[in-house]
Amino acid sequence: MSSKTQSEPLCLRAMGSFHVGGRRVQLAGRQPYQRTMSVGGEPVSINPNGTYAVEQMYVQYYLPEHSNGRGPLIFWHGGGMTGAVWETTPDGREGWVNRFLRKGWDVYVCDAVERGRSGFAPHPDIWPEGPITQTVDDVYARFRIGAAAGGYHQDPARRASYRNTRFPVDHFDAFCLQMVPRWTHTNDAMVGAFKALLGRIGKSVIVCHSQSGPLAMxxxxxxxxxxSAVVGIEPAGLPVPAPNIYDTPTLIVLGGNMDSDRRWQQLSKKIDAFAREFPTIQIMRLEELGIFGNSHVLMMDDNSDDIARRVDAWLQTAMPNARDLPR
Amino acid sequence: MSSKTQSEPLCLRAMGSFHVGGRRVQLAGRQPYQRTMSVGGEPVSINPNGTYAVEQMYVQYYLPEHSNGRGPLIFWHGGGMTGAVWETTPDGREGWVNRFLRKGWDVYVCDAVERGRSGFAPHPDIWPEGPITQTVDDVYARFRIGAAAGGYHQDPARRASYRNTRFPVDHFDAFCLQMVPRWTHTNDAMVGAFKALLGRIGKSVIVCHSQSGPLAMxxxxxxxxxxSAVVGIEPAGLPVPAPNIYDTPTLIVLGGNMDSDRRWQQLSKKIDAFAREFPTIQIMRLEELGIFGNSHVLMMDDNSDDIARRVDAWLQTAMPNARDLPR
Known part of the structure; x- marks a missing residue:
């Protein structure tokens, strides 16, 4: 790790975590069942009846010693991921948590409901469906490391990544380790827990990715x-239902190599139309800035620091009235 | 949050995360299935065939600006929990992550295999059994907040907690939000990923809790x-198979109110016998030090700072040869 450390230490006035939101569910009338708790142990009887706490959200916070006074900035990850996506990049560079802390933001990182440290509800007793899990092959295609299905190969030398990719492809296998199962019926619960978070910490900037883009909007x-503002990193859709009014300053950041990806071509057009309807939405197409080859997880790409700087600069113009304390 | 912040900032020379360990599994010949990814959306076809990365472990690290030079200290949580148990206490005080950082330790916090940000493998395709989930009622009894089954009540005023409990009972509902489902066949995978972690970061102190106690030993x-040393906070058992040789400096910390808990009475006797067999194992019964009422999660109790100080002092005597740099 030492070769990756920053010369400048990160100084925090506070650091910790909490869970927020969720609901209580009672189960009754279920039969106890037997389960061996450890290999070689005796079966014990487990009583499934009682109270369950479900649909809460885990939030970890890092408050820099010298805040920029612009209020909290919350990171909200995408589908099949956790808050870890904002931490260290797969090749060991500092991720956006550290980068935005160094810009003086009060940083909050959430694990959306049902993922990571937020836990999940018993299935089928409380949730109707089980989780889905992504294959590594699917991640390779959907995150636009390499084109379409079939690009992934177990032998790294035989993988078909985009020639111009800025994703650290030599560390793709490390990246895959952070993927987690997800459920598909939990949008309302996710939004509900997030609203509870805003009720607790107050008006905030939301930096979201992929699945959470439409939910944050x-x-x-x-x-x-x-x-106070939304930064949507490659939002995987638009808000449902479509809003009548949308007046939140919003930046949508889109990476490269969408021309060979039918899904992103369509999404990109829809996002254009949405932004034409609501003037507080601005689109940053990295290719139009002469920056090519960014993947769907551009906060992990080799130019992630540069994109963080551009996002931070946009936030400064989008929130001109925020109190800007000296660092 | 501001009322809970420490006056002294935490300064870190590095902070980040990675995943370690695990294995790859191929699935083939499964039928694709349909799933609606969001409420109101169109069903999409999901192909379950391909490569899965499973049984890896998530590790978050915090390296203080001024290290005490004693090497890494790893926190390993108990059953049904995640690394969050070492972070902020339910009543908002600093947890052991911050406390041990302030003592100059290089702190690593893991989510054991299958929990939190480590993710879990598809069931039944790769793992044979599904997870089990604890009720709030069960947590109340098993974590010795209140005696035995039946002590929990939805109305906080009607709960039967121990009179002398040091757990912040007014925040029990907040505590429950951090419980997550667990599997029961993953001990070997957990130990394997932990060994991979030690291979990566080198000889370390392990501070473990409950389920992870016997696994760490x-x-x-x-x-x-x-x-280099094990600190077992209320280990929920002894190593299986029983070791022939055990020469790691080990401190076992036991809380209060075990006299009314049959399971802990038995465990306590077994731990005594184990410690008599291997002289590097030392038991710290808090009641023998005149400290009564500690729960099973004593790192969250109102005297958690005092216990952290005692553990740190023990580590200084147990590792007399470690280089002790000035802070």
Whole structure:
């Protein structure tokens, strides 16, 4: 690790975590069942009846010693991932948590409901469906490391990545380790827990990725005054239902190599149309800035620091009235 | 949060995360299935065939600006929990991550295999059994907040906690939010990933809790020279198989109110017998030090700072040869 450390230490006035939101569910009338708790142990009887705490959200916070006074900035990861996506990059560089801390933001990182340290509810007793799990092959294609299905190969030398990719492809196998199962019926629960978080910490910037893009925009449109700005890193859709009013300053950042990906071509057009409808939405197409080859996880790409700087600069113009304390 | 912040900032020379260990599994010949990815969306076809990365472990690290030079200290949580148990206490005080950082330790916090940000493998395709989930009622009894089954009540005013409990009972509902499902066949995978972690960061102190106590002692006995010391907070058992040789400096910390808990009475006797067999094992019964009422999660109790100080002092005597740099 030592070769990767930053010369400048990170100084925090506070660091910790909490869980927020969720609901209580009672189960009754179920039969106890037997389970061996460890290999070689005796079976014990487990009583499934009682109270369950479900649909809460885990939040870890890092508050820099010298805050920039612009309020909290919350990182909200995408589908099949956790807050870890904002931490260290797969090749060991500092991720956006550290980068935005160094810019003086009060940083909050969440694991969306049902993922990571947020836990998940018993299935089928409380949740109707089980989780889905992504293959490594699918991650390779969907995250635009390499084109379409079939690009992944177990032998790294035989993988078909984009020639111009800025993703650290030599560390793709390390990246895959952070993927986790996800459920597909939990959007309302996710938005509900996030609203509870905003109720606790106040008006915030939301930096979201992929699946959470449309959810964050929905949250902003449904809760005027609670979200100071949205930064959507490659949002995987638009808010459902479509909002009548959307007036939150919003930056949508789109990476490269979308021309060979049918899904992203379509999404890109929809995002254009959405932004034409609501003037507070601005699109940053990295290719239009002469920056080519960014993947779907551009906060891990080799130019992640540069993109973080551009996002931070946009936030400064989008929130001109925020108190900007000296660092 | 501001009322809970420490006056002294935490300064880190590095902070980040990685995943370690695990294995790859290929699935083939499965039928694709349909799933609606979001409420109201169109069903998409999911191909379950391909490569899965499973049984890896998530590790988050915090390296203080001024290290005490005693090497890494790894926190390993108990059953149904994640690394969050070492972070902020339910009533908002600094947890052991911050406390041990302030003592100059290089702190690593893991989510054991299958929990939290480590993710879990598809069931039943790769893992034979599904997870089990604890009720809030069960947590109340098993974590010795209140005696035996039946002590929990939805109305906080009607809960039967121990009179002398040092657990912050007014925040029990917040504590429950951090419980997550667990599997029961993953001990070997957990130990394997932990061994991979030690291979990566080198000889370390392990501070473990409950379920991970016997696993950490097994790891230490099977890998001479990789574990510099074990601190077992209420280990929920002894290593299986029983070791022939065990020479790792080990402190076992036991809380209060075990006299009304049959399971802990038995465990306590077994731990005594184990410690008599191997002289590097020392038991710290808090009641024998005149400290009464500690729960099973004593790192969250109102005297958690005092216990952290005692553990740190023991580590200084147990590792007399470690280089002790000035802070």
């Amino acid at each position: 929905r949250l902003a449109s449904e809760n005027p005054g609670l979200v | 097994r790891l230490a006995s099977e890998n001479p020279g990789l574990v």
